[in-house]
Amino acid sequence: MEIKSRIWIEEKGKPFIGFGRINLLKEVEKTASISAAARAMHMSYKKAWQLLDQMNKLALEPVVIKNVGGKSGGGTQVTDYGVLLIQKFEELNTQCITFLEEEFKSWQS
């Protein structure tokens, strides 16, 4: 018997960040490219682009900055705010899991 959980944050009732988006952000941070991140995650570029676009639109300030064209075609950078989001989200998730594991121990009669 294992307790499982998922957390996410909504803005105006729409999903803002959750596991998938956080993982995507981390991959973009690593590769500085939406397309490279999508490839690494076996996700379509379109899907990745849409997720990042929604995040950017819902966020108070941009989560990623995208550059079109240029020497290597362009690229995408995760902003400081984006990096903070990743950290905070993962921290909260870890805390949640720890809490639940603890509580769950004392219910299994």
Place this chain on the structure above:
Amino acid sequence: MEIKSRIWIEEKGKPFIGFGRINLLKEVEKTASISAAARAMHMSYKKAWQLLDQMNKLALEPVVIKNVGGKSGGGTQVTDYGVLLIQKFEELNTQCITFLEEEFKSWQS
């Protein structure tokens, strides 16, 4: 910005109880019938039956007891163990939400 969460319990990697199943159990408890519960929840009888069947198979002891045939066609009772599951799950979920709300307050810079 709202923090959201879902919790569920797995047994051998398979979903044992979660929101949908708990609500279904509660409805079965109320109506003493799988088909009546399914109707009330706008769920197909088959879906409801499958969910309860999986729960029963994964549980250490039965969650519901089903009777086929009889004066009114039969019926289904939620066992004491099933009732306990409902209570424990809802309690844990409430605790989880409270915890997350609290933690979330202190991250919104």
Place this chain on the structure above:
DNA sequence: AATCGCTATATTTATGAAAACATAACGCTA
């Protein structure tokens, strides 16, 4: 101005889960 890899976006196709539909079996009651 030609190239390159990326962002941006529309359209079509696949896929898997849920719903819908159909039907059998059961056992008390009358």
Place this chain on the structure above:
DNA sequence: TAGCGTTATGTTTTCATAAATATAGCGATT
């Protein structure tokens, strides 16, 4: 033993989401 409403189970159809495919545009570099 006929009928009723339930449990039980197989088959087909829908539908929403994801994936696949296609194509345009961008701009520093050479």
